[in-house]
Amino acid sequence: MFKGLGNLGNIASMVGSFQKLPDKLKQLHEQMKDETVTGSSADSEVTVLMNGLGQVQSVQIRGEHSSEALEPLVLEATNVAGAAAKQLYADGISQMVSDLDMNVPGLDGILANLTGGV
Numbered sequence: 001m002f003k004g005l006g007n008l009g010n011i012a013s014m015v016g017s018f019q020k021l022p023d024k025l026k027q028l029h030e031q032m033k034d035e036t037v038t039g040s041s042a043d044s045e046v047t048v049l050m051n052g053l054g055q056v057q058s059v060q061i062r063g064e065h066s067s068e069a070l071e072p073l074v075l076e077a078t079n080v081a082g083a084a085a086k087q088l089y090a091d092g093i094s095q096m097v098s099d100l101d102m103n104v105p106g107l108d109g110i111l112a113n114l115t116g117g118v
Contacts, residue, residue, distance in 0.1 A: 017100040024100065028092045029053070037088055039080025046073040048081040052088045056081075086115045 032052030040047045045065065049057040059074060090111040097104055 017102045020100060024096050028089075028096055032089055032092060035088055035092075037081055037084035039077045039082070039084055041073040041076045041080075043073070046070070046077040048074070048077040050078075050081040050085045052085055052092070054082055054085040054089075083116060090115050 035052035036049055036057060037052070038047055038049050045062050047060040047062075049060075051057055056078065059077075061070065061074075065073070094107070094111060097107060
């Protein structure tokens with residue numbers, strides 16, 4: 001389409017992709033509302049269900065626990081589910097950028113920061 005224009009063709013393509021970005025981000029946000037992830041405590045006594053935005057949808061507790069014993073299990077399960085939600089969202093962003101054929105320098109580093117990876 002822009003052959004012979006060198007980098008101008010790439011810039012024109014990127015501008016077109018950037019114009020689609022707000023709508024694509026809105027679609028991704030809506031999709032993440034419906035996607036779910038779970039996280040469980042190491043002993044599987046507590047399971048937390050979150051959507052892709054990191055909003056807790058439910059907490060399941062098995063067995064009988066005192067509130068002192070239960071608090072760290074809920075915290076652990078919530079953190080596991082939160083990490084999974086961040087990864088799900090990062091994967092969605094990565095797929096969206098790929099679908100738009102955008103070459104975003106440093107995107108991998110940004111997504112690694114989002115998910116807690118380095």
